[in-house]
Amino acid sequence: MDKDTIRKEMLAFRKKIGVSLRIQSARKICGRITQLPIYHKASSILVYFSVRNEVSLYPLIEDAWVKGKAVSLPRMEQDEIVPRLFTSPSELEHGDFHVLEPNVSCEKVDIKKIDLVLVPGVAFDTKGYRLGFGKGHYDRFFVHLPKVYKCGIAYDEQIVETIYPEDHDIPMDLIVTPNRNILE
Ligand SMILES: Nc1nc2c(c(=O)[nH]1)N(C=O)[C@@H](CNc1ccc(C(=O)N[C@@H](CCC(=O)O)C(=O)O)cc1)CN2
Numbered sequence: 726m727d728k729d730t731i732r733k734e735m736l737a738f739r740k741k742i743g744v745s746l747r748i749q750s751a752r753k754i755c756g757r758i759t760q761l762p763i764y765h766k767a768s769s770i771l772v773y774f775s776v777r778n779e780v781s782l783y784p785l786i787e788d789a790w791v792k793g794k795a796v797s798l799p800r801m802e803q804d805e806i807v808p809r810l811f812t813s814p815s816e817l818e819h820g821d822f823h824v825l826e827p828n829v830s831c832e833k834v835d836i837k838k839i840d841l842v843l844v845p846g847v848a849f850d851t852k853g854y855r856l857g858f859g860k861g862h863y864d865r866f867f868v869h870l871p872k873v874y875k876c877g878i879a880y881d882e883q884i885v886e887t888i889y890p891e892d893h894d895i896p897m898d899l900i901v902t903p904n905r906n907i908l909e
Pocket residue numbers: 773774775776777779799801806822823824845846857858860861862863
């Protein structure tokens with residue numbers, strides 16, 4: 726196995742997921758996150774807006790809003806992740822990869838104040854390493870905030886033994902799936 730093979734298999738798996746498993750998984754994962762002490766303490770969180778059958782974090786976003794946390798989403802600017810505040814779906818627009826992103830009128834969020842980042846992935850391994858779309862966006866972003874708490878989000882089937890990490894790969898602190906918390 727190599728990175729490209731894992732990527733292909735996992736994307737094929739995600740394509741097959743039905744709506745009920747998707748909704749159930751999102752609920753379970755968001756329920757697990759709301760129980761984490763790091764989530765309770767966090768006042769600023771960077772989440773993602775799901776695409777192509779990624780686990781949806783919408784239930785968590787609503788919980789975070791209710792609790793008065795600052796919720797930001799990545800906006801791609803010059804190929805870099807720039808977190809901007811997410812306050813309403815009406816302020817979203819489609820970015821380069823058809824991902825919904827905050828528009829330029831949304832406030833930029835001070836990355837030093839972010840307490841928790843929920844990270845989408847194509848696969849994760851049991852040591853916390855992440856495989857994404859191969860563009861290195863999150864790895865390059867984490868270089869700017871090495872100490873932030875990084876929580877990978879995935880379906881159980883997306884957990885593999887190794888993703889063959891390279892020097893630039895930055896491991897997660899925790900991975901949450903519908904049925905387990907890995908590395909906790
Ligand atoms: N929901 C979500 N938001 C995110 C990411 C992500 O992986 N998921 N990103 C993570 O970096 C950044 C945006 N970069 C992305 C890079 C590639 C693709 C993607 O879906 N690529 C597919 C298809 C591309 C296409 O439509 O042409 C691919 O490469 O197969 C998505 C986001 C920040 N926001």
